[in-house]
Amino acid sequence: MMKKLWELYVSFFKIGILTFGGGLAMLPMLKREVVDKYKWTTEEEMLDIYAIGQCTPGIIAVNTATYIGFQQAGVLGGIIATLGEVTPSIIIILLIASALKEYMDTPVLLHAFAGIRVVVCALMLDTVVMMARKGIKDKIGVFLFLAAFLLATFSPIPTALVIVLAAVFGVIYARFRSKKGGDRS
Template sequence: MKKLLTMFITFFKIGAFTFGGGYAMIPLIEAEVVDKQNWIDKEEFLDIIVISQSFPGALAVNSSVFIGYKIGGLIGAVLALMGVVLPSFFIILIVAHFFLQFRNNHIVDLLFKGISAAVPVLVLSGIDKLAKSLDKSVDNLIILIISIVAVTIFNIHPILIISFAAIYGILFLRKKVD
């Protein structure tokens, strides 16, 4: 029970102190779950992030459910989900209640500009950590380059990229793992 409570508090902190969505949460989730608590190893974390991106929904929500389930089964999944979602829920309620009073406040405007400037750095930090743990193979490099080109130049939807990469992995990379 203590481990489940610790997990809930950990995900609550992550949800409360991360701005910028799921990708900005990756470094914090990794620091807490892999480095500090040692609930999963780095390779499992990377697998969970990949699976979480493949499912519909927010990355932080999906990954918290997977990690919570690994740690505490169904109850762990629910507690991790509630931990990561409740801070946003409460913050949105508070902001919605007071927003009309402060929406034209210069200080509030500057606060949001400062936060929004930091978010891309958090996302890049997550990408950097994921890239370091990625297997440096020719196949992965080709998939990476094709994915970047497809998204940035040809505007192909990321869901299609993930689907094609998964099919490619099943069809062509299976022999290398077997």
């Protein structure tokens, strides 16, 4: 049990220390650790867990770590995985806060942050492509993807509501399709 808890802590510590830019940026590292290395879950289940983490209140990375930790080692596993996820952020924030005031306007720091933003955008785009390949399976999926993207990007509708609406649509469509008896893509 202690080995499993240590693996959870170290895995989510690594994810936490390398996650710049929010929840989507963590997906490649999450896949590497949780799916490929430890095989705690499948890629499809990881995307489902991530989606649930995104829909629930709180930080996506923390929600995901808590869920996977709980799934692997109960309540203590959830706590340990969550601590692993947040420890790097706490350390980094404390270090940056102590030095940032003095160096905030230096060109090197400004360029470093600009570089980090570019890499985060590339990671997020890679993640969106991976999720689209896994999640879009038919014409309805393409329609739902485009509708959700347009609503989330260009409308004042909160993203969480767009996700809930997509889920409701998916359930209704699945029931309709099962009553019709077959795949209509």
